[in-house]
Amino acid sequence: MKKTLFDKLWDMHVVKTFDNGPSVFYIDRHYIHEVTSPQAFKGLEDKGLEVFRPNQIIATADHNVPTLNQELPIKDPLSATQVSMLTDNCNKHGIKYYPLGSEYQGIVHVIGPELGFTLPGMTIVCGDSHTSTHGAFGCIAFGIGTSQVEQVLASQCLLLSKPKRMRIKVDGKLKQGVLSKDVILHIIAKLGTGGATGYFVEYAGTTFEAMSMEERMTVCNMSIEMGARGGLIAPDQTTFDYIASTLYGPKGAELEDKVKHWSSLKTDSDAVFDKEIHIEAATIEPMITYGTNPGMGINIFDQIPSDSQDNELAKSLNYMGLKPGESLLGKSVDYVFIGSCTNSRIEDLRIAAEYVKGKQKAADVTCWIVPGSKLVEKQAIAEGLDKIFQEAGIKMRQPGCSACLAMNDDKIPEGKLCISTSNRNFEGRQGQGARTILASPLTAIAAAVHGKIWTADAAIERNQSKIESQSR
Amino acid sequence: MEKINKIQSSGVPLPIEHVDTDQIIPARFLKSTSKEGFGENLFRDWRYNGSNANPDFVLNDSKYSGNILVAGHNFGCGSSREHAAWAIHDYGFRAVVSSEFADIFKGNAMNNGLLPIEVSSAFLQELTEAIITNPSTSISISLEDQTIAFDDKDYQFDIDGFKKKCLLEGKVEFDYLIDMRDTIKEYEQNRTF
Known part of the structure; x- marks a missing residue:
C-alpha cells in the first residue's frame, strides 16, 4: 500500500499496538521548559522513578524570562521558582540544559533546530503546542500535556491513536512582500481555527519547496492554530544544508549516511490523504487578523x-x-x-x-x-x-x-x-x-x-x- | 485517578465557540508548580472585572449549578496547558459537553478524570436551550453505555475504547507505559534507522 510521509514515520515509531486500542509510540526527542515540566518531575519522583532516557531530552528556560537585563535575578518570585525548579530537575536527572546566561539559551522551538537537535524523521514532543514547528524538518512533532510529559520522562513513549491525514498543497511563486507567515495565516483563515482538528497535516507543493528552513518553521509552527495535531514538510536539500550548518547536527560521513535515509522520507506519489486542500500562491496577499482567534484573518486590503x-x-x-x-x-x-x-x-x-x-x-x-x-x-x-x-x-x-x-x-x-x-x-x-x-x-x-x-x-x-x- | 461512570447533575451553559485554553486559565496563573488550586482562576478574565465578580458571566449566575459544563464548538483550542483541565476539574466539573474538542485538551481532560462528551451540533443546541429555559434540567450521563440524556432526549456518544476503560477503572495511561518498558528497550535495540 502506498504511504504518506506521516504514515511511514508513524509506522517506524510504533513499539506495539494494543488490540482495538492505542499504539505505544516512541519519542526520539523530548524538549522541556520551565512551565509545563515541574508537575511531571514531581509525579515521577512521587512514584520513585528515574528519567528513562535523559540523553534524549533538551531543556531551556524561555516562557518566564525577562528580555532585558537577563544577568540580574528574575524579579517575579513565582517565575524565579519555576526556572530554578527546572535547573534543579535537570541537574538531578542529568538533562542537557541551556539556562539563562548560556550562550545557546532561547525559545525552545528556536534552539532545538538551530543547534541540530531536531533532525528529519524524528518524533518530537514538548509540553507546548508550538512543538509543531519541528515538523519543518520532516518530523512528527506535536505538543503534549503535562501528564504526557511525565509519561515520556518515564518511558520515552506515549499511548496514541493515529490521526487522520491532510495534505495542503501550495504551488507557485509568492507575490513580492508576501511571506511564509502570510501563507499560513491565509491557510488558517481558509480552514478556520478548528478546521484541521483530528488531522496531521503535510504541507507540499513548490511554494514550500522554495522556502528556507526558517520560513518552513513559521508555517509548521502555526499548524496547531487550525487545530491540527501537527504539520510537516518532507526533508530535502534545503533541510540537509541547514543541518550541516548546525553546531551539534551530524557531520561528514555520518551526515552523508543519514542523508541517504532522510532522502527516502517522502509521501509515495499515489498515497491517499483523508483530506486535500490546494491553493495557488499568487492568490495570497499579506494577511492580518481582526478577531480573537487566528482563523479570523483577512488580506490586508480587505x-x-x-x-x-x-x-x-x-x-x-x-x-x-x-x-x-x-x-x-x-x-x-x-x-x-x-x-x-x-x-x-x-x-x-x-x-x-x-x-x-x-x-x-x-x-x-x-x-x-x-x-x-x-x-x-x-x-x-x-x-x-x-x-x-x-x-x-x-x-x-x-x-x-x-x-x-x-x-x-x-x-x-x-x-x-x-x-x-x-x-x-x-x-x-x-x-x-x-x-x-x-x-x-x-x-x-x-x-x-x-x-x-x-x-x-x-x-x-x-x-x-x-x-x-x-x-x- | 478517581473512577467515572455515571454522572447525574444539572448543567452550566457556556454557548461560546472556540473557547481557548488562555480563557480557561490565563498564562499568568501558570506559574504554580503543583496541580492544585487552579479552579479559583478558572475563566478568570471572563469571571471577574478586576477583583469584582462579573455578574454577566455564567459561573456567577446562581441560577446555574452542577458538575456538567455545556460548552460550544471547538472547546479547549490553543495552548497545550494541562492547567486548563486541572482548573475545570478543580472547580468541580466532571464532564464537559461540546460538539467538538481540540485534540490536546481532550487528551488532557481524560488524563485527569474529566469526561469530554462529543455530541452533534443539534443535540448540543437542544441541551443548551433546555438548560437556559430550565436551569434545573437534569442531565444523565453513563460512560458505560456511552449515553447522555435530558428530558426525553438522549444521545449515544463516541469515545475511544481504551480511554473509556481507563476512566471506568480509574487507571492512568502512565501505568500501562511503565509496564511496557522492557518492550520499549527491545524496540530501541532493534531499530535500524
Missing part, C-alpha cells in the same frame, strides 16, 4: 466581515474595539512585537532591519524586537542589525518568549492595540485586555514606521489604487 447574525464575530470585534466592515489599513497601533517561536529567527530580523534601515520608528509606537535565541542575537549583532534598529529608535531585546503570552515582564497594557508576529490573538493573550493583530514581520515593521497598519512598500506599489480607494 474589510472586516460584517454579519449581524454572527455572535462570535460581534463578541470578538467588541473585544478588539473594531467595527464590522471596517478596513484595518490606516488603523493606529500602540505596540509592535517582532518575536516568538513563530517569527524570531535571523531571517525575520533581517526582513525587519532591511525595511527599517534609514527610516524612523513612529514616535508614539512602542516596538519590541526580540531575537529567539542567543545565537540569533549574536548573528544579528554580527550583521549590525541591532545598530540598524537602534538608529531607527528601536532597542533589540534579549531572547525569550516575551510578549507572545504575558507570562513575563513584556505585557501589552489593557486596551492597547499590538501588531504582533506571534501566533495567537486570543483575548488577553498578550496581557489582560490587550488587543492583538497577527501579521508577518514585514507588515509589523511597516506598522512600527508608519504608526498604523500599513503595507510594506513593494506591496503598496502593487496595490496602490486599491489602497487609495479604501483610505478615501
Whole structure:
C-alpha cells in the first residue's frame, strides 16, 4: 500500500499496538521548559522513578524570562521558582540544559533546530503546542500535556491513536512582500481555527519547496492554530544544508549516511490523504487578523466581515474595539512585537532591519524586537542589525518568549492595540485586555514606521489604487 | 485517578465557540508548580472585572449549578496547558459537553478524570436551550453505555475504547507505559534507522 510521509514515520515509531486500542509510540526527542515540566518531575519522583532516557531530552528556560537585563535575578518570585525548579530537575536527572546566561539559551522551538537537535524523521514532543514547528524538518512533532510529559520522562513513549491525514498543497511563486507567515495565516483563515482538528497535516507543493528552513518553521509552527495535531514538510536539500550548518547536527560521513535515509522520507506519489486542500500562491496577499482567534484573518486590503447574525464575530470585534466592515489599513497601533517561536529567527530580523534601515520608528509606537535565541542575537549583532534598529529608535531585546503570552515582564497594557508576529490573538493573550493583530514581520515593521497598519512598500506599489480607494 | 461512570447533575451553559485554553486559565496563573488550586482562576478574565465578580458571566449566575459544563464548538483550542483541565476539574466539573474538542485538551481532560462528551451540533443546541429555559434540567450521563440524556432526549456518544476503560477503572495511561518498558528497550535495540 502506498504511504504518506506521516504514515511511514508513524509506522517506524510504533513499539506495539494494543488490540482495538492505542499504539505505544516512541519519542526520539523530548524538549522541556520551565512551565509545563515541574508537575511531571514531581509525579515521577512521587512514584520513585528515574528519567528513562535523559540523553534524549533538551531543556531551556524561555516562557518566564525577562528580555532585558537577563544577568540580574528574575524579579517575579513565582517565575524565579519555576526556572530554578527546572535547573534543579535537570541537574538531578542529568538533562542537557541551556539556562539563562548560556550562550545557546532561547525559545525552545528556536534552539532545538538551530543547534541540530531536531533532525528529519524524528518524533518530537514538548509540553507546548508550538512543538509543531519541528515538523519543518520532516518530523512528527506535536505538543503534549503535562501528564504526557511525565509519561515520556518515564518511558520515552506515549499511548496514541493515529490521526487522520491532510495534505495542503501550495504551488507557485509568492507575490513580492508576501511571506511564509502570510501563507499560513491565509491557510488558517481558509480552514478556520478548528478546521484541521483530528488531522496531521503535510504541507507540499513548490511554494514550500522554495522556502528556507526558517520560513518552513513559521508555517509548521502555526499548524496547531487550525487545530491540527501537527504539520510537516518532507526533508530535502534545503533541510540537509541547514543541518550541516548546525553546531551539534551530524557531520561528514555520518551526515552523508543519514542523508541517504532522510532522502527516502517522502509521501509515495499515489498515497491517499483523508483530506486535500490546494491553493495557488499568487492568490495570497499579506494577511492580518481582526478577531480573537487566528482563523479570523483577512488580506490586508480587505474589510472586516460584517454579519449581524454572527455572535462570535460581534463578541470578538467588541473585544478588539473594531467595527464590522471596517478596513484595518490606516488603523493606529500602540505596540509592535517582532518575536516568538513563530517569527524570531535571523531571517525575520533581517526582513525587519532591511525595511527599517534609514527610516524612523513612529514616535508614539512602542516596538519590541526580540531575537529567539542567543545565537540569533549574536548573528544579528554580527550583521549590525541591532545598530540598524537602534538608529531607527528601536532597542533589540534579549531572547525569550516575551510578549507572545504575558507570562513575563513584556505585557501589552489593557486596551492597547499590538501588531504582533506571534501566533495567537486570543483575548488577553498578550496581557489582560490587550488587543492583538497577527501579521508577518514585514507588515509589523511597516506598522512600527508608519504608526498604523500599513503595507510594506513593494506591496503598496502593487496595490496602490486599491489602497487609495479604501483610505478615501 | 478517581473512577467515572455515571454522572447525574444539572448543567452550566457556556454557548461560546472556540473557547481557548488562555480563557480557561490565563498564562499568568501558570506559574504554580503543583496541580492544585487552579479552579479559583478558572475563566478568570471572563469571571471577574478586576477583583469584582462579573455578574454577566455564567459561573456567577446562581441560577446555574452542577458538575456538567455545556460548552460550544471547538472547546479547549490553543495552548497545550494541562492547567486548563486541572482548573475545570478543580472547580468541580466532571464532564464537559461540546460538539467538538481540540485534540490536546481532550487528551488532557481524560488524563485527569474529566469526561469530554462529543455530541452533534443539534443535540448540543437542544441541551443548551433546555438548560437556559430550565436551569434545573437534569442531565444523565453513563460512560458505560456511552449515553447522555435530558428530558426525553438522549444521545449515544463516541469515545475511544481504551480511554473509556481507563476512566471506568480509574487507571492512568502512565501505568500501562511503565509496564511496557522492557518492550520499549527491545524496540530501541532493534531499530535500524
